[in-house]
Amino acid sequence: MPLNRSPEGDDTLMPQPATTPNSRATTDALIKYRRDIADLKQRIKNRRLQVVGLYGTPISLVLLILGWTGLKVLFWLESAIPNAIDNALTGFLFFLGIATVAQFAAEFVEDSPWKDSRTPVRKLKLDLELAEERRILEARKLTPPALDRQASYKERMPGEVARLRNESRHYRRVHLFLQWMLFVSSAAISAVTAWFDPPQPAKGVLIALGFTVTVITAAAGYFKPRERAFNLQQTADSMEQHITAIELGISPYDQADDKANLESFATTVEGIRSEQRMREQQLDQPQQGQHEVI
Template sequence: MTANFSGDNSSTDLLIEHRREIADLLQRIKNRRLQVFGLYATPIALIVTLLAWAGSKIFIWLHGDTPTAVNSVFAAAVFILGVASVIQGLAEFGSGSPWEDSETSVRGLKLDLSLAEEKHVLEARRHTPPVSDRQASYKERIPGEIARLRKESRHYRRLHLLMQWLLFISSAAITAVTAWYDPPQPAKGALIGLGATVTIIAAAAGYFKPRERAFNLQQTADSIEQHTTALELGISPYSAAGEEENLKTYAATVEGLRAEQRMREQQLDQPQQGQQQVI
């Protein structure tokens, strides 16, 4: 029994190590992309700045002196871009580079990532735990899923409230400005801006539907939490004698709720006519 437990721990540690390696490679690829972008984009920006400086002198101030402020701005930009280009070149090609993947292509890092993912799949297939253990671990991940749903629900609820308050304030401001300035010629620009704000916010609220998204997310989180509490208390529909049967029912129910949530999100993303056809 002890040997089996030790073997399970070693396989778990191995899978965790593979996940860490994959996460590290993903971060390294992201960093390397930024490094390569800066390595090539900074000299190009330097050349463009020099050409713009020369072009402004030729086409604008050919027969006069370039303003000191313009020269100062261009000189500062050239200096900063030149220093950045030198520093990045030394970091890329110099000895003792602070960059972890200097002189390494992004394609090579992607290949390492593919190999690491393949290794993880093979090890996971070799050390796949029984269904009951996977169902039990699934139950332990559900509180994080509930917290995520509630967080997204709060985000959309706050977005909806912000849109509504902007609509209220802008609509009231239009009436107030119109009544204050009669005729409204001095405040014509303000009225145009407020009217555009009302139109944009109303269109955005109708398109993104933050209120409906917040309601759906909160409803799904409450339903999953209700089933989790029922499973922990052993009440219907999880009152079977066997824990394995309860976990199986619980996993199927929660996955059904998550599938319904994804379907509602897809319906909200469709145009109004498409939603009516789906319904």
């Protein structure tokens, strides 16, 4: 059984109440609602892909036949189409035909392998809205006490820190890739200019390199991957510092009352996350808008 210090702050260890069957049932019910909502969201995504394939494949088949006919009329009216083009078009035509038949069979057979065959996407969206409304209504009756929610929030934070670090590494890689491309392209412009005296092929190479430098510079200035990586890493480090502090029971979470520690932890971490969202919004704004926000 877990032990805790007494509210007076002395060294007396007091037993914490064990998890009751009622609280376990409440947790299981809330998890079930969230699982049902996640399942409906995935079913909507799958159904959209099925509908796109069901109607897009035969349309592509018709367009391919029309394009094939157009090629024959425009370029090879008096002669045969080259074998390479003819074989490629035949292969695409065969593939689209098989895909069309397979998708229509999966949609309309009795024992369809598709879970939501012959089900409109709007019906699944309505089911999702009803499930979310049901979860909200039931959560009012099943919501655990604030102390339990704060403890659960603390346990979720290591995953949030890992997510922030992964995003930070992603933007750092993007920034390094753009910088190396910029370095190589800028150096290549000078090298090509010094190496080639005739206008061609140096002219085309220089145009391509200049275009690359311009695009990279504009992309780095607009998306700001370096700044995003720095902000995400800073937020992750700050959150990890508070997680370590509350796990070890050190300042500022060294009070005798665990409820006060958890409340202070949740308030502090939410403030850090709010600052991170504000920094992201500032990076998404134009330069003039950033100065106005700051």
